Amino acid sequence: MLSLDHVDLAIDDLSLVSDLTLTTEPGTVLAVTGPNGSGKSTLLRCIAGLRPVDGGTISVSGITADETDPHFRGLVAAHLGDDAVFPELTVAEHLELLCATRGLAAHIGDDLLVTAGIDHLADRFPHALSTGQRARFDLCATMLPGTALVVLDEPETGLDHDGCAWVARLVGAACDAGSVVVVATHRPEMFTDLAPVTLEMGR
Numbered sequence: 001m002l003s004l005d006h007v008d009l010a011i012d013d014l015s016l017v018s019d020l021t022l023t024t025e026p027g028t029v030l031a032v033t034g035p036n037g038s039g040k041s042t043l044l045r046c047i048a049g050l051r052p053v054d055g056g057t058i059s060v061s062g063i064t065a066d067e068t069d070p071h072f073r074g075l076v077a078a079h080l081g082d083d084a085v086f087p088e089l090t091v092a093e094h095l096e097l098l099c100a101t102r103g104l105a106a107h108i109g110d111d112l113l114v115t116a117g118i119d120h121l122a123d124r125f126p127h128a129l130s131t132g133q134r135a136r137f138d139l140c141a142t143m144l145p146g147t148a149l150v151v152l153d154e155p156e157t158g159l160d161h162d163g164c165a166w167v168a169r170l171v172g173a174a175c176d177a178g179s180v181v182v183v184a185t186h187r188p189e190m191f192t193d194l195a196p197v198t199l200e201m202g203r
């Protein structure tokens, strides 16, 4: 469960969120929408524990959002547009490492590459992928199963029509497995079938 309790968030003198309280149950999509600059990415960084809030608290399964806390890190997977990679590891080796770290069977990563349509690129290095292929790889790395919370910042970026449909299916599968998925998006219609709770920023 994701809880925001009387959250305030500001950058310099600009208030982005004021006294926001909400609870998102397991198996639910929270779609964060709003115009450019309204604070979606900043809020998602707070939810992923990468930035402190200016007031109130954010917690996941009762654990305060703080990326430096290993317990919290184990609960969360995030795709925030600046996903780090090990330059010396191939696509397949990255997923193998992540599966091992999370105690998942290695074939789960391979299976995700198949659903992403990039299994033929398993032996490439991430820097040798196209923009859309790299987006699919980053999303595979984020969407390995088993985290209570998945945070996705504009996952549609760089993806073609089929890629967007694939992301929607992945988000649906994560919800079916009991995760909360927070997604900032300019294309909320991608997730309509998942009956998201919507948070509109900038209002």
Ligand SMILES: Nc1ncnc2c1ncn2[C@@H]1O[C@H](COP(=O)(O)OP(=O)(O)OP(=O)(O)O)[C@@H](O)[C@H]1O
Residues within 6 Å of the ligand: 011, 014, 016, 034, 035, 036, 037, 038, 039, 040, 041, 042, 043, 201
């Ligand atoms: N590092 C920074 N330093 C100063 N201001 C920042 C910084 N990052 C973001 N901002 C400002 O914070 C506000 C919120 O930005 P944010 O990136 O969260 O918006 P967003 O809703 O995700 O926008 P977009 O739809 O364009 O991705 C904007 O006014 C932006 O200019």
